[in-house]
Amino acid sequence: MKSPPDEPEDGVIKFSATHDERPLSEARHATLAAALIAWRAVFVHLGAIGQAESRYGGVGFGNVSGRIGPFPGAPGARPFLITGTQTGGRDCLSLGDFCVVERWNTRRNAVESRGALLPSSESMTHGALYDLGPHIRFVFHGHCPTLWRAARALRLPTSDPSVAYGTPAMAAEVGRLHRETALAEGRVLAMGGHEDGIIAFGRTPEEAGSAFTEALARAYAARFLTDGRLCRV
Numbered sequence: 001m002k003s004p005p006d007e008p009e010d011g012v013i014k015f016s017a018t019h020d021e022r023p024l025s026e027a028r029h030a031t032l033a034a035a036l037i038a039w040r041a042v043f044v045h046l047g048a049i050g051q052a053e054s055r056y057g058g059v060g061f062g063n064v065s066g067r068i069g070p071f072p073g074a075p076g077a078r079p080f081l082i083t084g085t086q087t088g089g090r091d092c093l094s095l096g097d098f099c100v101v102e103r104w105n106t107r108r109n110a111v112e113s114r115g116a117l118l119p120s121s122e123s124m125t126h127g128a129l130y131d132l133g134p135h136i137r138f139v140f141h142g143h144c145p146t147l148w149r150a151a152r153a154l155r156l157p158t159s160d161p162s163v164a165y166g167t168p169a170m171a172a173e174v175g176r177l178h179r180e181t182a183l184a185e186g187r188v189l190a191m192g193g194h195e196d197g198i199i200a201f202g203r204t205p206e207e208a209g210s211a212f213t214e215a216l217a218r219a220y221a222a223r224f225l226t227d228g229r230l231c232r233v
């Protein structure tokens with residue numbers, strides 16, 4: 001067991017982690033990791049995953065995950081592979097940059113995980129999404145100012161601005177959005193209390209990734225219709 005370090009803003013791990021540091025099996029996880037690494041690369045190109053001095057105080061941002069094995073399992077026990085904490089700025093990614101979240105308890109704010117790195121600070125939110133239903137197998141979290149600012153115009157389900165990311169309250173908020181908004185039909189939500197935070201999900205990595213890029217294109221179209229031109233993309 002290892003206690004996570006305190007890190008500023010996006011890297012803050014706000015749950016208590018029980019972590020097994022043994023490395024992950026290539027044979028078991030390489031195919032899923034390949035899909036996640038590929039879409040993470042697309043998000044890096046879009047500036048939605050990364051690390052920059054000019055953004056969020058220089059802390060790494062964004063993370064991707066994919067559910068392992070068949071559904072259903074018990075809520076809070078549907079293991080998923082997720083990028084490790086503070087990997088947003090890494091130029092090279094391998095299986096060693098991931099971990100498996102085995103169990104989570106949103107009420108107790110606790111996560112059990114395995115792998116060389118501690119899980120992303122957003123793991124609880126990813127877990128809450130996987131608990132919503134079998135149609136969610138991939139969850140991508142990126143930071144996109146264009147999409148975040150267009151959330152209202154695009155009618156994206158948006159979490160309450162008073163709810164901080166990575167908290168049990170955020171997990172509950174994801175459930176509320178799924179019950180009360182168009183999130184049940186859509187695949188993109190904005191995190192009202194997490195600057196530029198967007199979450200996309202789907203049955204496949206393509207569904208989750210394209211939900212994000214399609215929403216981004218709609219945001220650019222909306223900006224053009226408002227301004228009569230589109231600049232500085």
Ligand SMILES: [Zn+2]
Pocket residue numbers: 010061062122141142143165194197
């Ligand atoms: Zn974030």
